[in-house]
Amino acid sequence: MNIDEKLAKVCEGFCIDGTYIGHELIQVGNVNKTYRVKVMLPEGREKSFLVQNLNTYVFKHPVQVMDNIDKVTEHIRAKHPGQLALHFHHTKDRKTYIESGDDFWRMTNFIPSVTYNVVENLNIVRNAGRAFGSFQVDLSDFDSQALFETIPNFHNTVKRFEALEATVAADPCGKVEEVRGELDYLFSVKEQACRLTRLWEEGKLPLRVTHNDTKINNVLFDAKGDEALVVVDLDTVMPGLVGHDFGDAIRFAGNFVEEDSPEYAKVGVNMDVFRAFTEGFLEKTAGALTQIELETLALSSFVLTVELAVRFLDDYIQGSPYFKTNYPEHNLVRTRNQIALAKDMQKKLPQMEQIVKDCVDAVL
């Protein structure tokens, strides 16, 4: 079946009143495939929906992913009735997904909006900080036991390093020699990068319910203003540390260039973006965070950057089975980009810590 035939069948499977007329591939995201699908309604009007094919190599238990999303969106909806949200459509047998062979499909409303990868407008950045901060605050009373751990140890940096070590030992594609320099750097910063995980193991950092994939392109923005409409991509909502959400957001939005840019000389933390995101995030969360969470917030940007470098490199050495790639060295380029960013963060850490303190003082 070609993709049009597959999408037409998906549209038939969900309870929507239209017939499939076409699609557009949305080039956002490194694991799932996302389509904007157009249907013709009975009254002769076109309507769009968002259809996603969940990556079942990455999400081994996709039904559990959908279960988590249902619970979390319900919890947030109850707090903000009327607020714009993603709505997952149901099939005739009341499921939020269709399984067909290796494909796992889901369908939501299409929200007209824009997303950003690199953004210099500081109002937008601050609003992204507020959106992810509010998301976390909204879930602060959610029972984390109710959630499946859809990808175990997702942000366990210690385990990510162990996995990389095992991949290096196996060297399934004979790529290890080529990446010695990258490996040497990553293992040289292992202890500092594993600090959050260690503090959590020692019981010094609390587990919360976190988003775990806080790239700024997971916030939908109003096309005309700078307003954040909704936080999307709830696939990895799981128990986690506040620094996972803060650090991942800075790693992505704070970089002068996109995470897969090969222009390594341009890579670095834009401190204006760092400040704006921190202001927005802490405006919502500062009152709820512990002293040690606040003290390790700036460090979490470095931690998440190194962790992503470790994951990209691990995938590259294995022949890139996990992340979508457009060319064979794509994951190596991502690794080098993230290493350049981590090095810049090491230099700027004292400044970043000062900004966190200033923002906390402004709120508390």
Ligand code: GN1
């Ligand atoms: C993946 O697919 P996307 O872009 O939402 C990955 C994140 C990484 C990110 C790097 C489930 O997210 O953890 O930070 O790529 N998601 C999963 O761009 O592994």
Ligand code: MG
């Ligand atoms: Mg994601």
